[in-house]
Amino acid sequence: xxxxxxxxxxxxxxxxxxDAPRDIVLKDGRVAEVAEPGKTSLGKAKASSDLQIIDAKxxxxxxxxVDIHVHLREPGQGHKExxxxxxxxxxxxxxxxxxAMPNTVPTNDSPEITRWMQAPERGASVRVFPIGAATxxxxxxxxxxxxxxxxxGVVAVTDDGHPILKDSxxxxxxxxxxxSGLSVIQHAEDTRLTGGCSMNAGxxxxxxxxxxxxxxxxxxxxxxxxxxxxxxxxxxxGDKNGHRPHLHVAHTSTAQAVAAVRQxxxxxxxxxxxxxxxxxxxxxxxxxxxDTNAKMNPPLRSAADRDAMIQGxxxxxxxxxxxxxxxxxxxxxxxxxxxxxxxxxxxxxxLGLSLRWLHHEWKLPIxxxxxxxxxxxxxxxxxxxxxxxxVGSFADVMVFDPKQEWTFHAKDSRSKSKNTPFDGWTxxxxxxxxxxxxxxxxxxxxx
Amino acid sequence: xxxxxVSARPIIVPPELPANISASSAxxxxxxxxxxxxxxxAVSEILAQATLLEREDPIQRAQRLAKRRxxxxxxxxxxxxxxxxxxxxxxxxADTTLVxxxxxxxxxxxxxxxxxxxxxxxxxxxxxxxxPSSGSPxxxxxxxxxxxxxxxxxxxxxxxxxxxxxxxILAHLRPGIEAVTxxxxxxxxxxxxxxxxxxxxxxxxxxxxxxxxxRVILCGPRExxxxxxxQTGPGVEIExxxxxxxxxxxxxxMLRIQAERLAGLQxxxxxxxxxxxxxxxxxxxxxxxxxxxxxxxxxxxxELTGEVADGPQSLILEQVxxxxxxxxALVQRALTAQVRKGAGA
Numbered sequence: 001x002x003x004x005x006x007x008x009x010x011x012x013x014x015x016x017x018x019d020a021p022r023d024i025v026l027k028d029g030r031v032a033e034v035a036e037p038g039k040t041s042l043g044k045a046k047a048s049s050d051l052q053i054i055d056a057k058x059x060x061x062x063x064x065x066v067d068i069h070v071h072l073r074e075p076g077q078g079h080k081e082x083x084x085x086x087x088x089x090x091x092x093x094x095x096x097x098x099x100a101m102p103n104t105v106p107t108n109d110s111p112e113i114t115r116w117m118q119a120p121e122r123g124a125s126v127r128v129f130p131i132g133a134a135t136x137x138x139x140x141x142x143x144x145x146x147x148x149x150x151x152x153g154v155v156a157v158t159d160d161g162h163p164i165l166k167d168s169x170x171x172x173x174x175x176x177x178x179x180s181g182l183s184v185i186q187h188a189e190d191t192r193l194t195g196g197c198s199m200n201a202g203x204x205x206x207x208x209x210x211x212x213x214x215x216x217x218x219x220x221x222x223x224x225x226x227x228x229x230x231x232x233x234x235x236x237x238g239d240k241n242g243h244r245p246h247l248h249v250a251h252t253s254t255a256q257a258v259a260a261v262r263q264x265x266x267x268x269x270x271x272x273x274x275x276x277x278x279x280x281x282x283x284x285x286x287x288x289x290x291d292t293n294a295k296m297n298p299p300l301r302s303a304a305d306r307d308a309m310i311q312g313x314x315x316x317x318x319x320x321x322x323x324x325x326x327x328x329x330x331x332x333x334x335x336x337x338x339x340x341x342x343x344x345x346x347x348x349x350x351l352g353l354s355l356r357w358l359h360h361e362w363k364l365p366i367x368x369x370x371x372x373x374x375x376x377x378x379x380x381x382x383x384x385x386x387x388x389x390x391v392g393s394f395a396d397v398m399v400f401d402p403k404q405e406w407t408f409h410a411k412d413s414r415s416k417s418k419n420t421p422f423d424g425w426t427x428x429x430x431x432x433x434x435x436x437x438x439x440x441x442x443x444x445x446x447x
Numbered sequence: 448x449x450x451x452x453v454s455a456r457p458i459i460v461p462p463e464l465p466a467n468i469s470a471s472s473a474x475x476x477x478x479x480x481x482x483x484x485x486x487x488x489a490v491s492e493i494l495a496q497a498t499l500l501e502r503e504d505p506i507q508r509a510q511r512l513a514k515r516r517x518x519x520x521x522x523x524x525x526x527x528x529x530x531x532x533x534x535x536x537x538x539x540x541a542d543t544t545l546v547x548x549x550x551x552x553x554x555x556x557x558x559x560x561x562x563x564x565x566x567x568x569x570x571x572x573x574x575x576x577x578x579p580s581s582g583s584p585x586x587x588x589x590x591x592x593x594x595x596x597x598x599x600x601x602x603x604x605x606x607x608x609x610x611x612x613x614x615x616i617l618a619h620l621r622p623g624i625e626a627v628t629x630x631x632x633x634x635x636x637x638x639x640x641x642x643x644x645x646x647x648x649x650x651x652x653x654x655x656x657x658x659x660x661x662r663v664i665l666c667g668p669r670e671x672x673x674x675x676x677x678q679t680g681p682g683v684e685i686e687x688x689x690x691x692x693x694x695x696x697x698x699x700x701m702l703r704i705q706a707e708r709l710a711g712l713q714x715x716x717x718x719x720x721x722x723x724x725x726x727x728x729x730x731x732x733x734x735x736x737x738x739x740x741x742x743x744x745x746x747x748x749x750e751l752t753g754e755v756a757d758g759p760q761s762l763i764l765e766q767v768x769x770x771x772x773x774x775x776a777l778v779q780r781a782l783t784a785q786v787r788k789g790a791g792a
Contacts, residue, residue, distance in 0.1 A: 203678040209581035209603030209650060290582030334560050334590065336580035338601070 002050050003027045004438060005042050009056025009399060013063060014371035015379075015388035024061060026395035029437040034391060052440070054433055056399050062370050063389050064096025064126070064396030064434060065351065066377040068156075069185075069250060069274060069322035071343070072098070072128065075116065076105025081327040081416045084123035086347070089325075089415040091125045091442035093347040094431040096396035097378065097386050098126060098325075102133040103160045109133035109144045111152035118153055125441040126434075127396070129155045129383065131185065134173045138162040143172055146180035155381045156248070158185035161297065161342075163221055165190065171228050174245040178232070183246040183272075183381060186225055188257065189298065193217040198338045200299040204284040210338065213299055219256035222249055226264045226271060233269055248380060249273040251324050253298035255308030262317045272380050273312075274322040277353040278344060278421065280309040286421060292333040292340035293421045296326070313372065314364060320377035321369075323350045327417030345420045349408050351400070352427025359402075360428055366402055395438040404430040477573065477594035477781040480584045482606045482654040487627055490655070494614060494625040496776035497769075500539070508775075509540035515782055518571035519545045520562065520587075521598070522553065522578045527743055527767055528598050528608075532575050535774035541782070544571070559583060563591040573781040576600070594781040596774075602645050607777055608742050609651035611770040613659070615762050616698055618769070619738055632661035638692040640666040640723055641702030641750050643676055648742040649702060650679075657682025666692040667723060670714055671704075689723050693733035700740045701725050701750045716749065725751040730760065738762050 004026040011022035011034065023040045025033035033040045047053040067090065073081040083100075090098050100117060102108035108117065114130045122128070132154035136142040140159060149157070157177050163186060164170045170186075177184045194213045199205050201212025229247045252258055252273045264271040278296065283303050286294045294300055312318040326343025333340050354373060358364040378387025385393045410423035434442035479485065485493075500508060517536045521529055529545070536543045544566075546553070552562055559578070566574060573594045576584050581601030588595040599605040617624055620635060637656055643649045643665050653663045657680060664686045665676055677685045686692040693699060704719070725739065739751070739760045747753040756763060 201675075203675050206644075206673065206675045207650070207679045209601050209647065211602075289585045331558075334586070335558055336578070336586060337582045338580050 002052055003032075003042075004052045004054065004395070004435065004440075005040065005045065006054045006056050006061055006397065006399060007040075008037065009059045009061040011061045011389065012367055012370055013389045014367045015063070015375035016390045019367060022061065024389060024397070026397070026435065026438045029395050031389050031391050031393045031395050034389060054399060058401070059399050059432055060402050061389070062398050062400070063374040063387050064398050064436065065094045065373045066097040066383065066387050067095050067323050067325065067347065067350070068099045068320055068377040068381055069276075070098045070100055070325040070347065071103065071327065072100045072117075073327060074104060074122065075113065079329050079416075080332075082122075083117065083128060084125070085414065085416045086325070086327070087125040087128060089345070089347045089413060091434045091436065092414045092431065093349070094351045094398040094400060094434055095347060096126045096398070096434060096436045097129060097383060098347075099129045099131050099155060099381060101160045102131055102158065103138060103162075107133045107137050108154075109136055109138075111148050114149060114152035114154050126436040129153070129381065131155060132157045134159045134164060134177070134184065135169065140164045140166060140169055143169075143176055146176050146182055150180050150182055154182070155383065156183040156185050158187065158250070161187050163187050163189045163191060165192070165221075167224065167228065170225060171232070174228055174232055174247070178243045178245040181243070181382075183248050185248045185250050186221070187250050188218050188221040188225065189213070190217040190221045193220075198295060198299075199287055200284045200301045202284055202302055204287060208287065208290065215254040215256060215301065215305070218254045218298055219260055222257045222260045225249070226260055226269065229264070229269050229271060230267070244270050246270040246272070251276050251279065251298055251322065252309070252312070252318070253279045253301050253305060255305050258308050258312040258317060262312070265317065272319040273317070274320040274377070275309045275313060275318045276322055276324045277346060277350050280306060280313060281353060281357060282306070282421060290337040291421065292335070292337055293344060293419050293423075295337060295340050295342055296324070296344055297342035310358075310362060313358060314362065318372070319380055321350060321354055321372045322377065323347055325415075327415050328419050329417055330419075333419050343419070345413065345415045345417055347415065348413055349420065349422045349425070349427060351429050351431065352406070352408060353422065353425070355402060355429035356427050395435060397433070397435040398431060399433040399435075400429055400431045402429045404428070406430050475588055475592060475594050477784045478584075478588055478596070479606050479777060479781075480588065480595060480597045481604050482609045482651040485606070485655065487629065487658060490610070490613070490658075491626040493610060493773065493776045493780065494617070494627065496779060497614060497772040498625060500775040500779065501772040505538065508538055511539045511779060512536070512782055513540035515541045515572055516570045517541045517543050517573050517575065517778060517782070518566040518569075519543055519575045520566065520577070521545065522548045523599070524548070525577055525599070527770065528577060531767070531770040532596070532598060532607075532774050532778070535771050536778050538771070538775055539779055541778065559587055560590040563587045563593070567591045567593055573778070596777055596781055599647050601647070602650075603647050604651045604654075605647040605742070606651045606655070607770070607774055608648050609655040610777070611766055611773040612648075612652055612700070612740060612742070613655060614769045614773055615740065615766050616738065618765075619762070620697065627659050629658065630660045632656060632659040635660070635698065636662045636664060636696045637698040637700060638664045638666050638686075638696040639700045639702065640689065640692065640725070641671065642704050643667050643672040643702065645671070645705040646702050648700075652700065653679060653683050664692050664695060668719065690729070690733055693729060693737065696734060696737055698738045698740060699725065699734060700742075702742070703744060703746055703750055720749065724749070725755050727752060727754045727758065730755060730758075740766060743767070
């Protein structure tokens with residue numbers, strides 16, 4: 001494998017506490033050297049067949065981004081996205097690791113499917129970490145074999161869009177996942193309160209004549225899950241092996257859910273949460289004239305909820321920014337609002353939106369933004385050697401211009417689907433190169 | 448992932464964000480998707496046109512849209528709205544075609560978009576749509592670029608009903624007035640009572656009437672009238688007590704309980720009747736001069752008694768009559784006021 005020298009750039013590696021000009025050498029898929037400008041062992045070497053040199057002058061070098069919540073639609077729904085197209089979009093967005101949800105067809109509830117998703121034949125541009133189904137066929141009834149799933153490569157378990165409603169089953173899931181050293185991710189939605197609903201409950205839903213999902217459907221389940229984690233944490237001591245359950249709340253959207261997570265953390269529990277860019281930027285008003293590209297689950301909420309997401313990000317209770325990248329074919333979204341599937345794409349806009357709004361507008365230091373998109377999500381799923389560029393780590397690198405403004409056009413997206421509410425939005429922070437385990441997997445055109 | 452102390456930062460007010468689509472955009476001239484699309488000027492024109500067309504010699508009138516093609520696309524069964532629009536279009540000489548939910552294409556699962564494109568290719572120049580999904584007229588208009596008249600979409604709106612209701616109210620309270628202003632209905636209180644939650648008629652009326660200065664009181668039990676309804680716009684209030692609502696109102700609009708939309712909601716009908724049924728006694732005691740309206744179909748003995756429906760204060764059948772005039776004006780407006788964009792067929 002060839003060697004890559006990235007030189008002349010400014011390295012921001014929050015996990016390693018580095019924010020300085022650095023050259024970096026990648027060898028055999030790992031970070032081989034990080035040194036002051038011109039001080040690597042390669043010195044002033046010239047490019048050759050064995051050495052690729054990336055001139056990062058004026059650019060920032062950072063760990064490749066880690067998205068812990070994507071839908072790659074394979075197996076089974078290749079018309080929306082494939083592992084190849086989804087990871088190509090990920091690479092264009094600066095991501096080098098994506099965790100794929102198990103709501104595929106068939107569901108990823110067996111080691112065979114987990115391995116199938118990771119097989120080289122899928123043509124992934126970046127590393128795919130499958131998340132296994134917590135229960136068979138996402139039905140919330142029979143637990144899967146977590147040890148076998150973990151051995152095959154899953155990094156967490158979840159029933160994804162099918163929340164585990166039964167207390168007894170969720171309890172079992174937490175116990176068994178903890179025993180296998182896996183995190184439990186919950187899509188918090190009490191579906192007994194959301195039947196037939198297609199947006200947030202509020203004045204907008206009333207005006208549009210749509211049934212609304214009440215915020216309690218989300219935070220009620222978060223509170224229930226935290227109660228279970230409290231019981232199982234044995235006063236913080238964990239089980240007989242010292243393992244404590246880890247509950248991760250997916251795509252938090254309500255102020256009360258963030259508050260519940262905040263309180264759980266104060267109580268010393270291992271409870272984490274993620275927020276998607278659309279939930280820290282948009283509100284229910286963006287549904288506008290029944291725009292199906294603003295239809296997602298959880299739905300866009302009130303302005304107060306949106307503000308709570310920003311507050312949670314700024315004060316650190318939110319652990320990760322995750323896209324919930326959910327591609328759907330155009331014809332699937334060109335239907336009546338109530339019939340349209342939930343979800344939007346997000347891999348190519350997450351960095352641009354985060355830098356434009358969290359960093360530029362709300363003054364969150366750039367290192368914190370990058371940490372929310374790389375080091376923290378990697379730590380959350382226990383992805384060792386990812387989300388940092390210390391020597392020995394995987395050579396997962398993003399080289400970007402944090403100041404460059406650009407306009408996102410859905411039609412240019414690498415994803416197979418174009419369902420995004422951010423079409424035409426101005427972003428900040430342009431990815432120039434994405435390197436996954438030492439291979440250049442994305443290079444911006446016409447730089 | 449260390450837990451940081453929560454800062455005492457003030458609540459963040461994010462800067463203005465670009466909104467992709469405004470909530471009430473009618474992209475094609477001549478469309479009426481929502482009562483919020485209608486300016487006072489447009490309302491005045493429609494009212495004046497309705498009067499003109501109503502009075503016009505039927506033979507002459509039938510020349511206005513002779514051989515023009517209008518499609519009625521009805522995904523829900525409907526008697527009065529469908530017949531009213533059909534008679535209106537035919538009264539202007541247009542050819543109409545009805546595609547109903549029993550039509551083959553719909554039964555075979557064709558999408559609304561494709562059905563709309565097919566109708567356009569068949570020569571339809573405007574589509575009148577009744578559909579069980581809120582917002583469907585926006586989809587149809589966007590995909591076909593034809594003028595669309597919303598004849599009721601899900602729980603959302605029924606703007607032609609609000610216009611005919613307005614014409615009925617004006618005929619009694621402001622006779623002769625057609626050019627309306629923001630003060631035309633100043634001092635008039637309209638009580639809309641019953642199943643507000645599921646009512647497209649209520650949503651259109653509570654949008655339209657306050658534009659003319661009317662005060663709208665919404666009345667009904669919590670299950671059918673959530674508190675949030677009062678936040679939909681200016682001039683709208685909630686009054687749970689039917690007696691107090693009646694005492695303040697010059698117009699009382701009663702709504703049908705939409706059993707088909709209750710979706711698991713448990714409603715005690717006897718209790719409902721005790722609280723909200725419009726009876727002769729209630730009317731005589733609390734609103735002896737109020738106009739009684741109902742968009743139909745009425746359920747005698749539920750939201751109102753047969754005596755009230757047939758009584759001297761009832762304008763129910765008059766509303767139906769006004770409907771044809773209003774819809775003639777809307778159909779004519781749809782086909783003549785438009786600038787067609789990209790209608791290829």
